[in-house]
Structures are given as C-alpha cells and as structure tokens.
Amino acid sequence: MTDTALIERAPAEDKPRRVKTAAGAADRVFRYGAHGSGVLVLAIMTLVGLFLAIRGAEAINAAGGRFLTEQDWEPNSGRFGIAAVLFGTIAIALIAIVVALPLALGTATYISEYAPAGIKSFLVGVVDLMAAIPSVVYGLWGFFWLEGNLLPVARWIATNFAWIPIFKVSRFDPQDPLATPTVFTASATLAGLVVAMMVAPIACSVMREVFAQAPVGEREGALALGASKWGMIRSVVYPFGRGGIIGGTMLGLGRALGETIAVYLVISPIFVINWEILSTGTNSISSLIALRYGEASSFELSALMAAGLALFAVTMVVNFAAGIIIQRSRSGESS
Amino acid sequence: MTPPTRRSRGAAHVLRRLAAALGAAVLALVALGAPAAGPAGAVGAVHAPIIGSGSTWSANAIQQWIKNVWSNYQWKISYSESGSTQGRNDFANGTADFGVSEIPYAIVNSNEGDTRPNRQFAYMPIVAGGTAFMYNLVVGGKRVTNLRLSGQVIAKIFTGVITTWDDAAIKADNPALALPSIPIVPVVRSDGSGATAQVSIWLRQEHTAIWDAYCGKVGRPMVNGHCGVTSNYPVVPGSGFVSRSGSNGVSGYVAQSHAVGAITFVEYSYALNAGFPVAKVLNRAGYYSEPTASNVAVALLQAHINQDTSSPDYLTQDLSDVYNNADARAYPLSSYSYIILPMRLEASFTEDKGLTLADFGAYFLCEGQQQAETLGYSPLPVNLVLAGQAQVDRIPGGDPVIKGIAQCNNPTLDPSDPNGNALAKKAPMPSDCDRQGVVQCVAGTGGAKDLPLEQTANNSDPAGASGSSGNAGLGAVGDGAGTAGGGGSAGAGGDAAAGSLGAQDQSATGDSEVVSAGQDAASLAMAAASPQSIPAPTSSAATQLAMLGVGAGVRAAALTPPILSKRGGRRRGRLSALAGAGPAGPAPGKRLS
Numbered sequence: 001m002t003d004t005a006l007i008e009r010a011p012a013e014d015k016p017r018r019v020k021t022a023a024g025a026a027d028r029v030f031r032y033g034a035h036g037s038g039v040l041v042l043a044i045m046t047l048v049g050l051f052l053a054i055r056g057a058e059a060i061n062a063a064g065g066r067f068l069t070e071q072d073w074e075p076n077s078g079r080f081g082i083a084a085v086l087f088g089t090i091a092i093a094l095i096a097i098v099v100a101l102p103l104a105l106g107t108a109t110y111i112s113e114y115a116p117a118g119i120k121s122f123l124v125g126v127v128d129l130m131a132a133i134p135s136v137v138y139g140l141w142g143f144f145w146l147e148g149n150l151l152p153v154a155r156w157i158a159t160n161f162a163w164i165p166i167f168k169v170s171r172f173d174p175q176d177p178l179a180t181p182t183v184f185t186a187s188a189t190l191a192g193l194v195v196a197m198m199v200a201p202i203a204c205s206v207m208r209e210v211f212a213q214a215p216v217g218e219r220e221g222a223l224a225l226g227a228s229k230w231g232m233i234r235s236v237v238y239p240f241g242r243g244g245i246i247g248g249t250m251l252g253l254g255r256a257l258g259e260t261i262a263v264y265l266v267i268s269p270i271f272v273i274n275w276e277i278l279s280t281g282t283n284s285i286s287s288l289i290a291l292r293y294g295e296a297s298s299f300e301l302s303a304l305m306a307a308g309l310a311l312f313a314v315t316m317v318v319n320f321a322a323g324i325i326i327q328r329s330r331s332g333e334s335s
Numbered sequence: 336m337t338p339p340t341r342r343s344r345g346a347a348h349v350l351r352r353l354a355a356a357l358g359a360a361v362l363a364l365v366a367l368g369a370p371a372a373g374p375a376g377a378v379g380a381v382h383a384p385i386i387g388s389g390s391t392w393s394a395n396a397i398q399q400w401i402k403n404v405w406s407n408y409q410w411k412i413s414y415s416e417s418g419s420t421q422g423r424n425d426f427a428n429g430t431a432d433f434g435v436s437e438i439p440y441a442i443v444n445s446n447e448g449d450t451r452p453n454r455q456f457a458y459m460p461i462v463a464g465g466t467a468f469m470y471n472l473v474v475g476g477k478r479v480t481n482l483r484l485s486g487q488v489i490a491k492i493f494t495g496v497i498t499t500w501d502d503a504a505i506k507a508d509n510p511a512l513a514l515p516s517i518p519i520v521p522v523v524r525s526d527g528s529g530a531t532a533q534v535s536i537w538l539r540q541e542h543t544a545i546w547d548a549y550c551g552k553v554g555r556p557m558v559n560g561h562c563g564v565t566s567n568y569p570v571v572p573g574s575g576f577v578s579r580s581g582s583n584g585v586s587g588y589v590a591q592s593h594a595v596g597a598i599t600f601v602e603y604s605y606a607l608n609a610g611f612p613v614a615k616v617l618n619r620a621g622y623y624s625e626p627t628a629s630n631v632a633v634a635l636l637q638a639h640i641n642q643d644t645s646s647p648d649y650l651t652q653d654l655s656d657v658y659n660n661a662d663a664r665a666y667p668l669s670s671y672s673y674i675i676l677p678m679r680l681e682a683s684f685t686e687d688k689g690l691t692l693a694d695f696g697a698y699f700l701c702e703g704q705q706q707a708e709t710l711g712y713s714p715l716p717v718n719l720v721l722a723g724q725a726q727v728d729r730i731p732g733g734d735p736v737i738k739g740i741a742q743c744n745n746p747t748l749d750p751s752d753p754n755g756n757a758l759a760k761k762a763p764m765p766s767d768c769d770r771q772g773v774v775q776c777v778a779g780t781g782g783a784k785d786l787p788l789e790q791t792a793n794n795s796d797p798a799g800a801s802g803s804s805g806n807a808g809l810g811a812v813g814d815g816a817g818t819a820g821g822g823g824s825a826g827a828g829g830d831a832a833a834g835s836l837g838a839q840d841q842s843a844t845g846d847s848e849v850v851s852a853g854q855d856a857a858s859l860a861m862a863a864a865s866p867q868s869i870p871a872p873t874s875s876a877a878t879q880l881a882m883l884g885v886g887a888g889v890r891a892a893a894l895t896p897p898i899l900s901k902r903g904g905r906r907r908g909r910l911s912a913l914a915g916a917g918p919a920g921p922a923p924g925k926r927l928s
Binding site: 183 | 417418420421423424425446447448449450515516517518520525526527554555556566569570572573575576577578579580587588591592593594595596597896897899900
C-alpha cells in the first residue's frame with residue numbers, strides 16, 4: 001500500500017518536505033550549551049598547543065633543525081635536542097603497551113565472558129581500584145621493590161637472549177662471575193613495567209565495556225552453529241570489540257607517553273639513544289620536564305616547553321589515530 | 336585548631352615575646368650600644384606558616400629543627416627537599432619564603448646561568464657538614480667499612496677514569512683490602528644539586544686536569560679556561576654512571592643490597608641514616624680523615640667568609656684553603672650550607688611570615704646547633720652564629736629573641752677563647768693507621784661504625800694479631816700523632832696484645848696502628864687476601880619449595896574461577912564433558928543431576 005502510494009506521489013513532488021521543528025527555549029539552551037562546550041574543549045586544546053609553541057619558540061629558534069636530531073640536553077651550552085628523550089619516551093611506552101596489552105585483553109575477556117556473576121563485580125572493582133592508585137605509588141613500588149626483583153630476570157634475558165639486539169647489554173658479560181647486577185638497574189624495561197601496571201587497568205576497562213556490548217544474537221548464533229565458547233569469543237566478541245581493543249590500547253599508550261612521576265622515580269636519566277632496553281639509563285620527555293622545570297632558567301624553561309610541545313604533538317597524533325580507528329570499527333559506530 | 340583559641344594563644348605569645356624582646360633590646364643597648372635597631376617595619380602579629388625549598392644536603396638538619404619548633408611552639412614550617420638549584424629558583428620566583436642552597440646565586444665559573452633574583456635577600460649559614468663518599472662494597476661476603484681514598488682517586492672515579500675496584504690506585508690507598516674486580520658504579524645527582532656544585536668546585540680547583548678532561552668527554556664547554564662549576568653532574572652515556580634525584584635518591588640507590596660496587600657523594604648524615612660506611616679521604620697532611628663533626632670543624636677553620644656587609648655575597652664561603660688545610664684531622668670536602676632569607680616584604684612574604692622565619696632562624700642558630708653533631712652535621716662556629724643572628728634580626732616583620740651565645744650550649748664555644756672553635760680544638764688527632772702508606776685501621780666509618788660483625792675486621796684480625804706480636808718492640812707511635820683516636824675502634828683481638836706495648840700507648844687500643852709498612856704489610860695483605868666467596872644465593876630447598884607452592888597457589892587462584900563457572904554455565908553438558916578430561920575433574924554426580 002505504502003509502496004504504491006509513494007510511487008504515485010513521486011513524480012508530483014520533487015523536493016523532500018522540509019522538516020520544521022519549533023525548538024523550545026530548553027532545546028536551544030541545550031544545543032548551544034553542548035555546542036559551546038565542544039568548541040571550548042577544542043579551543044583549550046589549541047590554546048595549550050599555542051602556548052607551548054610560543055613559549056618554546058625561543059629555544060626552537062636557537063636550536064633550529066638540530067632540535068629534532070640532537071640527543072644531548074645542555075641548553076646552557078646551546079646543545080640540546082629531543083632525539084634521545086623522545087626515543088626514551090616512545091621506548092618506555094612501547095614496552096608498557098607490549099606488557100599491558102595481553103594483560104588487559106586477558107583480564108577483560110575473563111571478566112566479561114568467563115567470570116561467574118558472583119565475583120564479576122568484585123573483579124571490576126579491583127581493576128578500577130588499580131586504575132585509581134596514584135602513579136607515585138607505582139613509582140615507589142617500582143623503585144623499592146620491583147627494581148631489585150627484576151634484576152635476576154633481566155640477567156637471565158641478557159644471558160640467554162643477547163642475540164636479539166635490544167636484549168643485549170654490552171656492559172654485561174655472562175661469563176664473569178663477579179659481574180655486577182647494577183648494569184640492569186633503572187632501565188627502560190623497569191620503567192616500562194611500572195607504566196604497564198598503570199596502563200593495563202585503563203585499557204582493560206575500555207575493552208571490558210566493549211566486549212559486554214557484543215550482540216547477544218550473534219553470540220547465540222555462533223554457539224548454535226557449534227562454536228565452542230572460545231570459538232564464539234574469537235569469531236564474535238573480538239571482531240566486534242576490535243575498536244575497543246585498539247582504542248583502549250591507544251588510550252593506554254597516550255597515558256604511557258605522558259606518565260611522569262613514576263618514570264621520574266625509577267629511571268636514571270641519560271641523554272643518548274639507548275637501544276639496550278635492559279641496561280641502565282633511559283629518559284622521557286615528561287620526566288625530564290619534572291626533573292628540570294623547577295630549576296630552569298628562562299631559556300632552559302623555553303627548551304622544556306619545546307620538548308613539551310613535541311610530547312603534546314605525539315600524544316595528539318596517537319589519540320587522533322585511536323579515535324579514527326574506533327570510529328571505523330563496528331562497536332565504535334554506535335558510540 | 337579552632338581559630339579563637341589559637342588567636343588568643345598567639346596574642347598571649349606575642350605579649351610574652353614583646354616583653355622578652357624589650358628585655359633583650361635593653362640588654363643589647365647596654366651591651367653593644369645597639370647597632371641596627373632591628374627591622375624598621377611593623378612586627379608580625381601571628382606566626383604564619385612559611386614554606387621553604389632547596390637543598391637536600393642539609394635537609395636532615397632542617398627537617399629535625401622544623402619538627403622541634405612545631406612540637407615546642409607550633410610554628411608551621413614546611414620544607415620541600417628539591418635540591419639547591421630549585422631552592423634558589425623557588426626563592427627567586429617567590430614561590431618559597433626562604434631557600435636553602437649550598438652555593439650562592441651567580442657563583443663564579445659556573446656553567447649555568449644563575450642570576451641573582453630581583454627580590455632583596457641575604458645569605459645566612461645554617462650548619463656545616465662534610466660531603467661524604469658513601470659506598471657499598473662487599474669482599475668475601477663481608478661489607479667493607481674502612482675504605483680509604485685519595486682525592487685524585489675520587490676525581491678519577493667520578494670522571495670515569497678508574498672503573499674497577501681492583502685498580503692499582505685504589506689498592507695503593509687500601510693495602511689491607513683484597514679488592515674485587517667488580518666495576519665501580521658512580522652514582523651522581525640527576526637534579527640540580529648543591530652537593531654536585533661543591534664537588535665540582537673541588538674538582539675544578541684540586542684536580543683541574545682530570546676535571547678538564549672530563550669536560551671534553553661530556554662535551555661541556557670550558558669556562559675561563561677550565562671545566563666549569565656545575566650543579567648538574569654531566570654523565571657520559573653508557574659509562575655505567577647512575578643518576579638519581581635528591582640525596583635520598585642517591586643514598587637509597589647505594590644502600591640497595593644489589594648495588595655492590597656503587598659509590599656516591601652525599602652529606603655524611605645520609606650515610607649515618609642508611610647505616611653505610613663512607614670513604615676516608617686523604618688530606619693535605621697525608622692522613623685519611625672521615626667527615627665527622629670535629630674533622631669538619633677543623634677543616635673549616637681555613638674557610639674564608641665574605642665579611643663585606645655591603646656585598647650581595649656577604650657571609651658566603653670561599654673553600655679554596657679548606658681543600659688544602661694542612662691539619663692532619665681536616666676533612667677536605669667540608670662546607671657550610673646557607674639559607675636565603677628575604678629582606679623585603681614582597682612576593683607574598685608578609686610580616687607574619689617574617690615573625691615565623693626570624694624565630695625559626697634564631698632557634699636553629701642557637702639551640703639547633705647542639706643537635707648538629709648527632710644528626711651528622713657540624714655546628715656553626717661562634718663567629719658565624721653571631722653574624723647569622725644579625726641577619727635574622729634584619730628579617731622584616733621578625734621579632735626574634737636572640738639569645739646570647741653563652742646560652743646556646745654551642746659545642747664550638749670556648750669560654751676562654753671566644754674567637755676560637757672548641758670543637759676543632761678538642762678534635763682527636765687521627766690514628767697512625769690513618770696515615771698514608773700505613774696499613775689502614777680496621778674500624779668502620781660513617782653509619783657502619785657499630786657493625787663489627789660485618790666489618791672486614793674479621794679478615795684482618797689474624798693479621799692484626801701477628802702484626803702486634805711481631806712488632807711489640809716497635810712501640811713508638813709514628814709521628815707522635817697517633818694518640819689512638821677513633822673511639823676505641825681497633826680490632827677486637829688487639830687489646831691484650833696492645834697492653835704489652837706498655838704505658839706509651841696510654842689508651843691501649845691501637846695495636847694495629849703501630850704496624851708500619853713493609854714486611855708487616857705483606858703479611859697483612861696475604862691474610863686479608865682470603866679467598867673471595869661470592870655471596871651465595873640465599874635460596875634453600877625450603878624457599879624453593881615455598882616458591883613452588885606460591886606459584887601453584889597463584890595458578891590455582893587464576894584457574895579455579897573459570898573452571899567453576901564453566902560447571903555452573905548454561906552449556907553444562909558439553910563443557911562438563913570437556914572438563915571431565917581436564918585436571919579439575921568435575922563431580923560426576925553433579926553432571927547427572
């Protein structure tokens with residue numbers, strides 16, 4: 001009936017009817033309010049970037065192109081650049097993500113799919129609690145407990161997997177019985193592990209939310225077709241939640257890149273690109289800023305602002321990439 | 336905590352203080368003819384909380400004084416241990432009411448641009464102390480506590496020239512130690528630090544060539560022809576140096592059980608607190624000395640204090656002759672720590688804050704100095720206390736009760752000689768075993784004095800015994816300097832043997848001190864060269880079993896919930912069939928039901 005009616009009316013009316021809504025005062029206030037806060041967020045972001053750029057301009061002008069390639073950080077001598085600190089930042093973040101991703105994925109899968117209803121809420125609470133612990137606590141834990149206990153592990157890896165370049169520690173000789181374990185302290189791996197403990201709960205929360213949204217109909221369909229539970233999770237939950245997995249990881253990566261105080265506490269800052277992630281010495285932009293801002297002269301402060309600008313840019317790129325990936329995925333469409 | 340009571344208490348307090356101040360002023364008028372009649376402006380009404388920032392070197396003393404004034408007078412002072420550089424910056428920016436720094440603003444020959452602030456300020460010494468070299472060294476499963484180092488060796492260690500503990504230069508300083516061939520891990524400050532600045536000033540003056548060469552290695556430019564004074568210790572990447580922020584950071588790193596081979600520079604008090612030894616440093620007189628309160632006091636007799644009241648650097652120190660102090664007791668790396676006081680009401684500094692700060696200053700210059708020695712510092716001498724009291728009197732808003740020096744019980748006060756330093760006068764002369772070229776004392780140093788079992792004393796005991804038996808006739812204590820100091824610190828087995836030395840050695844403690852170099856050194860070295868056992872891993876069968884048990888427990892905790900949930904799940908039949916093959920083994924009865 002409707003079909004015929006439409007076909008009959010189609011040639012007569014070419015233009016679609018314009019929908020007019022009489023927006024009430026409340027509607028308008030809401031619309032402008034929502035619009036305004038959206039614009040405000042963007043404006044603040046832009047202003048932060050602009051502020052960093054203006055304050056950092058003096059240092060960037062002084063350093064020129066070498067700002068991106070110089071590893072040393074001696075603003076007083078005019079020799080400074082972010083190559084080493086940026087490398088350290090990304091190395092720590094990547095180590096953190098490599099550890100945190102399987103941890104978060106496993107935890108989220110267990111909580112959303114396997115955990116009995118009785119302990120589910122308890123586990124959710126525990127994970128959220130982990131996310132709520134201040135990072136300085138993780139830093140102290142890393143400094144006073146994890147560092148000493150990581151040494152034998154690092155030593156074992158360096159002894160057996162030294163043929164993988166990043167696991168080699170050139171100042172460590174496995175044949176030497178007097179070799180000191182101090183070459184493994186304050187490494188990028190230690191910082192990465194501490195950061196992983198902070199990143200994992202956040203990534204896990206995001207993933208768990210998304211897994212829980214996987215359509216029941218498809219789950220039951222998979223099971224009806226004879227899939228095992230694990231098969232169902234692989235063929236329905238994970239593909240549906242891919243956006244959540246990637247988004248949670250990226251969110252964690254964003255936090256890992258910016259993590260300051262925990263990294264500051266455990267690392268031994270150096271200003272050189274250190275590929276040996278098990279050996280002493282690494283650095284990150286945020287911990288560099290935390291270390292030096294209080295004691296910086298105005299030019300050093302400008303250099304720190306410039307480093308902050310670089311971190312800001314990297315974090316923005318990561319977050320935008322995460323946003324795009326989430327949007328293009330199925331679970332992200334609805335959100 | 337209720338405001339009314341607090342205010343009334345404050346008011347009563349002020350009245351009392353006014354009376355006291357009046358009395359003091361009258362006394363001062365009578366005694367001195369009243370030079371400057373205190374601050375021109377009004378006096379603060381209540382003790383407002385104040386914030387300080389800066390040095391971690393002197394933080395142990397400051398925090399103790401803050402605790403004392405809080406418990407006695409409820410003056411609220413918070414001090415953030417952020418390093419001298421940040422302390423100077425925080426004061427300059429006005430975020431701190433007072434700063435604490437080892438070095439003044441705009442120190443000469445500096446790498447850093449550190450200009451004097453726009454705020455009006457004055458320096459005042461707060462306490463003296465020694466920058467100690469705290470180390471963690473284990474030989475044959477025992478902690479070494481009697482290491483000795485010459486300045487040159489220290490300079491080479493902290494510039495990466497000497498890299499292993501069995502280096503010939505270190506062995507030359509320590510004939511009694513069988514040093515292992517493990518790498519030296521120099522631990523330096525990563526933040527801007529006054530301790531670093533003091534060490535670099537010393538390196539620049541005393542070991543210029545080594546320090547200049549290091550500048551070349553780290554790519555620092557020369558300042559006035561030589562490697563500059565710096566608050567940020569430069570590190571060669573990949574050289575095995577470890578950088579940590581704060582005195583607690585570096586001393587905490589060295590004190591870790593796995594950090595064997597680490598050495599750092601930090602104030603003596605941190606070594607005391609950590610229970611770790613410090614290296615005795617060779618002085619100009621050829622003796623190795625420890626940064627005890629009296630040795631620091633002796634060394635600082637040669638410090639040149641800026642006496643020009645019109646100079647912005649009034650009261651700051653010039654330590655060039657301290658490093659070269661020819662007294663046998665002097666510790667070369669001794670220095671004063673300074674507070675930076677605001678002298679004008681600006682940058683949120685008010686009269687009320689001035690009241691607190693002036694009273695706090697008056698407290699620590701007087702009563703506070705008594706505690707310096709037990710805290711691991713050295714008290715200020717009388718002349719600096721008096722100069723400091725004059726500075727405290729200038730703080731705007733302040734109304735301090737300045738006590739006469741006689742009431743302060745300052746250990747440096749010698750009533751018979753007001754310009755002298757009693758602590759330095761009474762300082763014990765070093766033992767002969769602290770002399771260069773003589774086999775070293777077995778007594779522990781720093782925070783490891785009271786750990787006889789952990790000392791290498793055990794290593795040297797047989798040697799000490801043989802030495803004394805073989806040398807009873809040597810009796811004469813070399814140089815006449817060895818009046819057996821060190822607080823009765825000789826080896827345990829030595830006392831009886833030393834008794835045979837007779838009345839010459841009146842305190843009868845130092846048998847090993849009379850051992851001179853030569854053939855005895857050879858026997859000592861041989862005895863000390865006991866086979867080195869690497870500390871055995873502490874795990875026994877029991878701990879391994881326990882670890883296995885814990886591992887199994889964790890695994891069970893991780894696996895039980897999913898298995899249980901499967902059994903309760905909706906796909907019971909299929910899963911229970913699966914689980915039947917698994918280790919958990921569901922109860923068959925339940926499946927049927």
